[in-house]
Amino acid sequence: MTGVADGRVVIVTGAGRGLGRAHALAFAAEGARVVVNDLGVGLDGTPGVGSPAGRVVAEIRAAGGEAVAHGGDIATSAGAASLVAAALDTYGRLDTLVNNAGFLRDRMLVNLDEDEWDAVMRVHLKGHFLPLKHAAAHWRAEVKAGRAPCARVVNTSSGAGLLGSVGQANYSAAKAGIVALTLVAAAELGRYGVQVNAIAPAARTRMTERTFAGTMAAPAAGFDAMAPENVSPLVVWLGSTVSAGVTGRVFEAEGGRISVMEGWRRGPTADKGARWTPAEAGETALKLLAEAETPGAVYGAGAG
Numbered sequence: 001m002t003g004v005a006d007g008r009v010v011i012v013t014g015a016g017r018g019l020g021r022a023h024a025l026a027f028a029a030e031g032a033r034v035v036v037n038d039l040g041v042g043l044d045g046t047p048g049v050g051s052p053a054g055r056v057v058a059e060i061r062a063a064g065g066e067a068v069a070h071g072g073d074i075a076t077s078a079g080a081a082s083l084v085a086a087a088l089d090t091y092g093r094l095d096t097l098v099n100n101a102g103f104l105r106d107r108m109l110v111n112l113d114e115d116e117w118d119a120v121m122r123v124h125l126k127g128h129f130l131p132l133k134h135a136a137a138h139w140r141a142e143v144k145a146g147r148a149p150c151a152r153v154v155n156t157s158s159g160a161g162l163l164g165s166v167g168q169a170n171y172s173a174a175k176a177g178i179v180a181l182t183l184v185a186a187a188e189l190g191r192y193g194v195q196v197n198a199i200a201p202a203a204r205t206r207m208t209e210r211t212f213a214g215t216m217a218a219p220a221a222g223f224d225a226m227a228p229e230n231v232s233p234l235v236v237w238l239g240s241t242v243s244a245g246v247t248g249r250v251f252e253a254e255g256g257r258i259s260v261m262e263g264w265r266r267g268p269t270a271d272k273g274a275r276w277t278p279a280e281a282g283e284t285a286l287k288l289l290a291e292a293e294t295p296g297a298v299y300g301a302g303a304g
């Protein structure tokens with residue numbers, strides 16, 4: 001049996017549960033050898049008990065696949081470096097990095113403490129940057145050694161980062177930052193044979209099952225649209241050689257729906273060729289706004 005990810009070595013961060021677990025199992029089912037990373041923290045990032053990464057490795061092995069656990073913190077240089085080293089030491093290569101780990105500390109902006117801001121920015125934004133940097137350094141070294149990597153990175157943004165989400169200023173800012181990081185990484189790393197894309201998923205995990213209980217619930221029968229496993233096929237495809245030519249893109253993936261997200265682009269424009277007065281600038285801005293498309297609603301923004 002041949003799979004779309006046959007022979008590839010894939011790292012998935014935060015793969016002990018939720019979406020990351022589904023991605024790890026899906027890659028293994030398609031023939032990849034998987035490094036299952038998870039620090040095993042609570043939903044708010046507080047230290048947890050047990051080894052969710054070890055449990056997922058056991059599941060993959062029970063299904064006849066190959067996997068190894070890594071329990072480090074991806075938001076530290078030491079953790080990110082040891083994660084890439086785990087792939088190289090265990091399997092001798094690294095082909096795909098799926099950045100997925102993270103946690104929430106939701107609060108309205110006026111109540112959001114500095115440490116809640118820092119913790120969420122750190123785990124998502126720095127937790128994407130550091131594994132990406134260490135993996136990219138490996139792939140650049142491969143190119144310098146005369147080999148030609150066919151490498152893939154899949155980052156995890158969120159609708160919160162694309163449209164904003166009330167009560168999630170820290171998370172939305174981090175997830176928007178991940179989109180910008182994806183665009184820059186795709187532009188910089190193409191020369192090393194690395195494609196970098198991002199997804200904005202939606203699925204039933206501990207992150208969503210209570211806040212969005214109504215929309216996330218599994219139906220009694222029929223297609224379970226919010227199962228995390230529905231997001232993984234696109235991630236596996238993006239993480240495999242078959243996605244050649246696709247880089248610097250953001251996809252929304254939810255249930256049976258895949259969308260290409262079309263991001264910021266210059267809309268209605270006026271150019272005076274000289275400095276505006278504030279009154280002129282305001283008048284022009286209002287005229288341009290009247291011509292512009294209405295932005296999508298911020299998640300959770302009510303009428304009042």
Ligand SMILES: NC(=O)c1ccc[n+]([C@@H]2O[C@H](COP(=O)([O-])OP(=O)(O)OC[C@H]3O[C@@H](n4cnc5c(N)ncnc54)[C@H](O)[C@@H]3O)[C@@H](O)[C@H]2O)c1
Pocket residue numbers: 013014015016017018019020037038039040041042043045052072073074075100101102103123127156157158159200201202203204205206207208
């Ligand atoms: N569930 C959704 O609908 C949804 C929507 C948009 C974006 N996302 C994003 O998808 C990703 C996965 O979320 P999920 O819903 O599966 O949540 P989850 O809580 O089920 O899984 C996240 C995992 O990351 C691990 N983790 C946290 N900090 C870590 C660290 N520093 N190092 C290593 N592992 C760490 C946790 O232990 C946990 O197992 C997150 O980036 C999340 O923001 C999820």
